Amino acid sequence: EVQLVESGGGLVQPGGSLRLSCAASGFTYSRYWMTWVRQAPGKRPEWVANIKQDGSEKYYVDSVKGRFTISRDNAKNSLYLEMNSLRVEDTAIYYCVRPLDNSGRDDWGQGTLVTVTS
């Protein structure tokens, strides 16, 4: 059974930093692209970042470019999101996702809440 377990969320002031982690199990982690998706309260989900299997390609939504960094450790079956210069509008539940691929399936974690407030 695929499991994705996020951690690292919390309360932070504007301008602060957080590092989110995602522990993956139940599949061969190193074979898959991985994704972070966030969802602000009452809003649609928003794709945040993707990372290729070996970390050689990364993509970000414009609103986080230069502030967020996605990374992975295939030896630890882990995905990370380093978030700097946080803004109030970054407040959201952050989901770790094994994204849709040619198999026609995806998997989501339960999410971790990030709240940016003064």
Place this chain on the structure above:
Amino acid sequence: DIVMTQSPDSLAVSLGERATINCKSSQSVLYSPLNKDYVAWYQQKPGQPPKLLISWASTRGSGVPDRFSGSGSGTDFTLTISSLQAEDVAVYYCLQYHSTPPWTFGQGTKVEIK
């Protein structure tokens, strides 16, 4: 970036009746080499992550009841619930995942019981 626009924003349907949700993309999401449309549909209930219902515009996900179906191609897509059940009350989102990111979701359609 590709913009996904859903309609309606909400709808109320009687139990056992049909529910239809539309999604229009600002440009084609057809990947010609595979002749597949890179559109998915998700269901989200309160306190839960989105759940995949449909991929490739019309391929039902594993374990998804056959009352859910997807159709369309190019820029216009539809999710149909053929006979609404009480457990189908949720918010539904379309997603385009065409080639290079950013991938984008529609604004959502809230489905309720009339």
